[in-house]
Amino acid sequence: MKYYYSLNPKGFFRDDMQQVIADNGLTMADLVEIDENDYNNLFNPPEGMYMVFDDNGPRLEFIPAPDYVLIATQKRDALLAEMQAATYSLNMKLNLGRTLTDEEKAVLNAWLDYADALTALDLSTAPNITWPVKPNE
Secondary structure, eight states: OOEEEEETTEEEEETTOHHHHHHTTOOGGGOEEEOHHHHHHHHSOOTTEEEEEETTEEEEEEOOOOOHHHHHHHHHHHHHHHHHHHHHHHHHHHHTTOOOOHHHHHHHHHHHHHHHHHHHOOGGGTTSOOOOOOTTO
16 A cells, blocks of 8 residues: 655545545545655654645644743743732722721731732743742732
8 A cells, every 4th residue: 555645635545545636636646655754653653743734735743842941931930920910909998098907917928028029030040940839928
């Protein structure tokens, strides 16, 4: 059995699929033969690889390493947004000139300390980051 691929439309075909090939508006001359081992590797890639099928045809590429700094930055930003949501009503009270109770001041200060600890993190050490603990945890 022989295997082929087409760039337009993108797809794989076997030589016994003449009707499917014709239904896609193709002839055998439109197809590019691919080795059976390569075909099998595309669908069962080796560890650390994945199949790409673009205008250059099908091929295997290495899975890119995670961008740990980006992931850590996104996590820190999400935690800071959570802090802002948790302290919104207390900040509104202050902005309106209202006085906070001692308990409210303690809660607000705990969240502000948490935000300070988040912004002080060295994210370049990701993924080896010791994240500060949220208030009330």
